[in-house]
Every structure is written in structure tokens, then in C-alpha cells.
Amino acid sequence: MDKNTFTGLFLIMIVLAGSFYFFKPSEAELKQERERIALDSAKKAGTVTTPAAAAAQTAVPSLDSATLKGPFGANISGTEATSVLENNELRLTFSNKGGKIKSVELKNEKSYQGKPVVLFDGDKNEFGLTLVIGGKQVNTNDLYFTPVLTERSMAMRANYSPDKFIEFVYDLQPESHNVGFNINLNGMNQVIQRDSIALNWSTVLLQQEKSLKNEQQYSAPYYKYVDKNPDHLSIAKDETEDLSKSKIEWIAFKQHFFSAVLIPADPFAKAKLGVTVLTTPEQVKGYHANLSLPFNQLAAQNYKMKFYFGTNQFKVLKAQGQEIEKLVEMGYWPLKYINRFVVLPVFNFLEGFGWNYGLIILVLTIALKLVLSPLTYKSYISMAKMRILKPEMDEIKAKVGEDNATLLQQEYLKLYKQVGVNPLGGCLPMLLQLPIVMAFFFFFPNLFELRGQSFLWMHDLSTYDDFIKFGFTIPFIGDHLSLMCVLMTISTLIYTYFNNQVSGATGQMKYIGYIMPIVFLGVLNSYPSGLNYYYFLANMLTFGQQFLIKMLVNDEKIHNILKENKKKPEEQKKKSKFQTRLDDYMRQQQQAKTQQNKNK
Incomplete structure (x- = not known):
């Protein structure tokens, strides 16, 4: 490189360095450019990346959307903030993002772990409209609303333009589990396309009870068609169903003892309802509902609804009307009628005395046993007759032989006819009592009143008492052993033994009675201790009834009556x-x- 070339390159470097120094942007100019880039990014992604972007958003809430390059431009970015509205029953937390209820706490209830009962919370709870504007979908869950909080209400507004806006209004009355909810689409009929809009609701239910598995077993999304009985989706698997057979009166996100119900003033035109069984710890299930609202482009649209956030207590739900009390499963026909019109009224009557619920179950069992005592007496007498006839039946069997089953049966029937005995007389009274026994199988697991109620060593009658914890899982039994279930099983075995003595059962029938209680030990080990307590009491009272009947009834007298019948x-x-x-x-x-x- 010669001297002239070197000198030229050196001068060029000096000129470039001077240009960078004298013409660089000021700090104010750099800050302004960074804010512009951040705001553009927030508008495209629907999120806020810098405080400057949030300031820019709040600085222009009422500008026309066209100025901000799209509908709801001033509401696309912002900083999420929460507000609280509460009464003596509910604590509602609202988020300005989506203008929705972010979480619901039932103030007078506690989870099994002693924590507040929060029906849903966090970002996994979505609630908002999906609108078609200018050929594009706008989801209100992505918009930042302006909140206006009063003593008993919360209004959330997102401005499309100075005279066009979406407004969600929530109203909470004192001493109430209901939240009024109105959707106001002021002037939006001029910009929203299509003849319907979608209201989307999805959430994840949080664990409240001792056993997540049991809570999942009693949780499902429910719905009610107009003029139809309420129904629900699967409780055991993922399912999605289109509800289009008729208009829909309400949608309920039900878990074991609590529910969130959305009730429109005018039934939904149609809906799509879905459930997902979750495997995440402390999460019960995921629910989602896509509800269709009719939209008239010729007038302003307003939609009135209400929420129910509360317990699945039968009388509380019944007060809501519209058959919402059928969220409480009472069993299949005829079991649900026995539970609803017999067992529940008696239970509520006894509850009025203010007794411990263990004592209420005892008195309820005694009352039912007294009502059913005529059937128990008939069953005992019939079995006693068959036991007394057994020697004669053995003689017939020895005479005829076992090879000719038809002739043997004819001779037996002839003997029954002569002495006036119905061989089914002992079974029929027991079969008539079976619906009562089965009705309680549905009644106690769904009875909210037992939740958190203790009796003896049982800390909660609505769930199992894990008296012995294994620390590992045993097939068919589980990871624990319920003491009340064990006592119920022992009492059933004792009852079976004495029942065989009364009936004179032999052979296979004698041993089948001992196998069934062992089977039910595995089945009922994880069921509520209140249910096992009832079965234990029923067994012991039945045994007591039979003991008294045996004291009053003379077998010799029965035998003489049979002989007299034979002579007639x-x-x-x-x-x-x-x-x-x-x-x-x-x-x-x-x-x-x-x-x-x-x-x-």
C-alpha cells in the first residue's frame, strides 16, 4: 500500500467516525422508537411486552378503531389487573383481561385439606364471546376491558369506537350464591357479521375432596333441554356432544359437591359441550362449552343470564328452579323416587333436631327397619317353615332319588301344596327391601350434608375412613383399609351365618352367602364411611329383629300348623x-x- 492510498483510507475513517458521532439519534428519539416497536408487537400478538406499550394503550382508550388499524385496537394491549366483589357467601375475583370472573371462592366452605374452596382460578378459566368483524374473528378473552366497580356490581367495557362497545355487567346480591350477568352489545349490530355469536366457557375443576379418583367419579358437565329431564356427559372418559335437539335451559359444570351453573333468561339455541378427564394432580376434570346466541343486525343486542356458584345441596339447588336439583344423583328408577320422596324428607326432618349426623343415620335406619319389620317377619316365618319341612324333603329325595329331577321337583311342589307353604315366601320380602338397600347406595355418596361431618373415629362421613394406611396399593382393596367397611363386612358374615341357621341352607347356597360380603369389602372400601355405617347398622338391626322374632315364634307351633294344613x-x-x-x-x-x- 503506497502513501497516497493509506492517507485516503485514513481520511475516510475520520469522516465515518464523525458522522456516527454528530448524527446519532438522541436518547429521547431512541426511547420513542423502542416504544413504537413494542406497541406494534403488542397489537399483533395481543400481549404487552413493555411498560411503555401499556402506557400507550391506556393513553388512547376512546380513539376510533380505524385510527389504531383494526377493531378494538385500543383494547388489544394492556396490563392485567384484578378487582374483587364479594358478599357473605362468595368472593369473586375479576380480571380486566377478558372482562371475566377469574376465580370464585365459596367463603363458608373448606376443602378436605382445610383450604378455601375455589371452584376455578387462573388462566385455565376462559369466558368470553367470539365475534366476526370485518371477516376476522375477535375473541373478547384477548381484550383488555375497562372496569367500573360499585358496591354490588362490576361493569367491564371494551370500546370499538366512542359510540360502539361491548359491556359485561355482573351483579352480586347480598346473602346470595347467584351472580347476575348481562351482555350489552351497544351499537355493535352495525359491525358484527353473521346471525349468531358464540359464548365460550372453559375451565379446569380443582380438587376439593379427599380422593381425587372418587371426586372424578361424581363430576360431569350437565345440561337441560327445554321440557326434558337434565342429562350429563360421560363421567369416566373424554366426550364431546353437540346439543342441537332442542333449546337449552342451562349448562352446569358440576363436581362432586359443588357446581357452577349458567342460566340464560332465554334458552341457548344450541351448544357443544365437552369433558376431559385430567391426570394432573389436584385437577379433577376439564370442561368446555360453546354456546350459540342469536344475533340481530337490525337492533342493539342484550343478553340476560345468571350464574349459580355454590354447593350441591338438594334444597339449595331446588330453590333455583328449573330442575337444577337433579344435579344431585338419586339413582335410577325406582331408586330416585325412594330417595327423593321417602328417604330425603325423613332425613331432613331428623336434621331439624340438630343432632350429630351419625345419630341421624342411626335413627333413620331404625325408622326404616320398623317400617319394613312386617316384611322381615314374613321372611323369617317363611324360612322357618322351609327349615321345618327339610326332614320331609330329605325323605322324598331319598325315596325318589336325585337322578329324576323333574319327578323330585313335582314331589316337592306337592308337599308345598299340602302344607300351604310358598317356597318363595322368604325371598320375596327380601326382594321388596332390596330397592331400599340400593337407594342408599346412591343417597349417601351424593349427600352434601355429610361433607366434613365427623362421628366416632370417622372424620368425614362423606368419604372413606382410612383407619389403616398401607403406603402401597393392593389390588381390589386399594391403599387403605376402612374400619367401618371391615365392621360392615363382619356384621354381614354374622348375619349370613344366622340367616343360614334360620333357612336351613345347605350346599353351594350356604357358601355363596359368605363370598358376597368379602366381594363387597373390596367394592365399598373406598365408599363413604356414612354408607358403610348405614349398612352396618342395618345388619345389626336386622339381626336384632330376627332374634326377637325367634324368641316370640315357636317352631313346634309352626310345625303343628303345617301338620294341620296337611290334614285339611x-x-x-x-x-x-x-x-x-x-x-x-x-x-x-x-x-x-x-x-x-x-x-x-
Whole structure:
């Protein structure tokens, strides 16, 4: 490189360095440019990246959307802030992002772990409209609303333009689980396209009870068509269902003992409802609902609704109307009628005395056993008759032999007819009592009143008492052993033993009675201790009833009555329906036998 070339390059470097120094932007200019870039990014992504962007958003809340390059331009970015509205029952936390209820706390309830009962919370709770404006979808969950809080209400507004806006108004009355909810689309009929808009609601239910598995078993989204009974989606698997058969009166996100219900003043036109069973700890299930609202582009639109946030207590839900009380499962027909019109009224009556719920269950069981005592007495007498006849039946069996089953059965039926005994007399009274036993299988697990109520060693009658914790899982049993379930099983075995003594059961029938209680030990081990407590009491009271009947009934006297019946002429015997059918059966058998002999 020669001297002239070097000198030229040196001068060029000096000129460039001077240009960078004298013409660089000031700090104010740099800050302004950074704010512009951040604001543009926030508008495109729907999020806020810098404080400057938030300041720019709040500085222009009422400018026309066209000036800010799109609908709701002034509401796309912002800083999330929360507000609280509460009464004696509920604590509602609102978020200006989406203008929604962010979380709901039931102030007078606690979870099994002693924490506040929060039905839903956080970003996984979405609630808002999906609108079509200018051929594009606008989701209100992405908008930042302006809140206006008063003593009993919260208004959230997102401005499309100075005279066009979306407004969500929430109203909370004192001493109430209901939250009024109005959607006002002021002037939006001029810009919203299509003849319907979508209201989307999705949330994740949080664990409140001792067993997540049991809580999932009783949780499902419910819905009610107009003039139809409420129904629900699957409780065991993921499911999505289109609800288009009729208009929909309400949608409920139900978990075991608590529910969030959305009730429109005018039924929803149609909906899509879904449930997802979650595997995340402390999360019960995920629910989502897509609800269709009719939209008239010729007039301003307002939609009135209300929320119910509260317990699944039957009488509380019934006060809401519209058959919302059917969120409480009472069983299948006819069990639900037994529970609703017999068991529940008696339970509520006893509850009025202010007793401990363990005592209420005891008195309820005694009352039902007294009502059913005539059936128990008939069952005992019938089984005693069969036991007394057993020696004669053994003689017939030895005479006829076991090879000819048809002839043996005919001889047995002839004996029953002679002494006036119905062999099914011991079974029928027990079958009539079976619906009561099964009704309680649905009643106690769904009874909110037992939640958190203790009795003896049982800390909560609405869930199992894990008296023994294994620390590992045993197939068919689980990770614990319920003491009340064990006592129920032992009492059933004792009852089976004495029942076999009364009926004279032998062979396989004798041992089947001992197998079933062991099976139910595994089935009921994770069921509420209140249910096992009832079955234990029922067994012990039934055993007591049979003991008293045995003291009052003389087997020798029954035997003499059977002998006298045997001596009576056929025409003097008063025939029961069973005996009439028995005569017809024997006549048919005799005719068939005669026909067979003729054919030979």
C-alpha cells in the first residue's frame, strides 16, 4: 500500500467516525422508537411486552378503531389487573383481561385439606364471546376491558369506537350464591357479521375432596333441554356432544359437591359441550362449552343470564328452579323416587333436631327397619317353615332319588301344596327391601350434608375412613383399609351365618352367602364411611329383629300348623296365588306325562 492510498483510507475513517458521532439519534428519539416497536408487537400478538406499550394503550382508550388499524385496537394491549366483589357467601375475583370472573371462592366452605374452596382460578378459566368483524374473528378473552366497580356490581367495557362497545355487567346480591350477568352489545349490530355469536366457557375443576379418583367419579358437565329431564356427559372418559335437539335451559359444570351453573333468561339455541378427564394432580376434570346466541343486525343486542356458584345441596339447588336439583344423583328408577320422596324428607326432618349426623343415620335406619319389620317377619316365618319341612324333603329325595329331577321337583311342589307353604315366601320380602338397600347406595355418596361431618373415629362421613394406611396399593382393596367397611363386612358374615341357621341352607347356597360380603369389602372400601355405617347398622338391626322374632315364634307351633294344613281336605284350603299357579303347573306336568305315555 503506497502513501497516497493509506492517507485516503485514513481520511475516510475520520469522516465515518464523525458522522456516527454528530448524527446519532438522541436518547429521547431512541426511547420513542423502542416504544413504537413494542406497541406494534403488542397489537399483533395481543400481549404487552413493555411498560411503555401499556402506557400507550391506556393513553388512547376512546380513539376510533380505524385510527389504531383494526377493531378494538385500543383494547388489544394492556396490563392485567384484578378487582374483587364479594358478599357473605362468595368472593369473586375479576380480571380486566377478558372482562371475566377469574376465580370464585365459596367463603363458608373448606376443602378436605382445610383450604378455601375455589371452584376455578387462573388462566385455565376462559369466558368470553367470539365475534366476526370485518371477516376476522375477535375473541373478547384477548381484550383488555375497562372496569367500573360499585358496591354490588362490576361493569367491564371494551370500546370499538366512542359510540360502539361491548359491556359485561355482573351483579352480586347480598346473602346470595347467584351472580347476575348481562351482555350489552351497544351499537355493535352495525359491525358484527353473521346471525349468531358464540359464548365460550372453559375451565379446569380443582380438587376439593379427599380422593381425587372418587371426586372424578361424581363430576360431569350437565345440561337441560327445554321440557326434558337434565342429562350429563360421560363421567369416566373424554366426550364431546353437540346439543342441537332442542333449546337449552342451562349448562352446569358440576363436581362432586359443588357446581357452577349458567342460566340464560332465554334458552341457548344450541351448544357443544365437552369433558376431559385430567391426570394432573389436584385437577379433577376439564370442561368446555360453546354456546350459540342469536344475533340481530337490525337492533342493539342484550343478553340476560345468571350464574349459580355454590354447593350441591338438594334444597339449595331446588330453590333455583328449573330442575337444577337433579344435579344431585338419586339413582335410577325406582331408586330416585325412594330417595327423593321417602328417604330425603325423613332425613331432613331428623336434621331439624340438630343432632350429630351419625345419630341421624342411626335413627333413620331404625325408622326404616320398623317400617319394613312386617316384611322381615314374613321372611323369617317363611324360612322357618322351609327349615321345618327339610326332614320331609330329605325323605322324598331319598325315596325318589336325585337322578329324576323333574319327578323330585313335582314331589316337592306337592308337599308345598299340602302344607300351604310358598317356597318363595322368604325371598320375596327380601326382594321388596332390596330397592331400599340400593337407594342408599346412591343417597349417601351424593349427600352434601355429610361433607366434613365427623362421628366416632370417622372424620368425614362423606368419604372413606382410612383407619389403616398401607403406603402401597393392593389390588381390589386399594391403599387403605376402612374400619367401618371391615365392621360392615363382619356384621354381614354374622348375619349370613344366622340367616343360614334360620333357612336351613345347605350346599353351594350356604357358601355363596359368605363370598358376597368379602366381594363387597373390596367394592365399598373406598365408599363413604356414612354408607358403610348405614349398612352396618342395618345388619345389626336386622339381626336384632330376627332374634326377637325367634324368641316370640315357636317352631313346634309352626310345625303343628303345617301338620294341620296337611290334614285339611283340599276344598277347605284357601289357595294363594302361588298355590293356584302351582296347581296349574302340576296339571300341565301331569298332562305332559300322560301324553308321553300315550306316545309310547
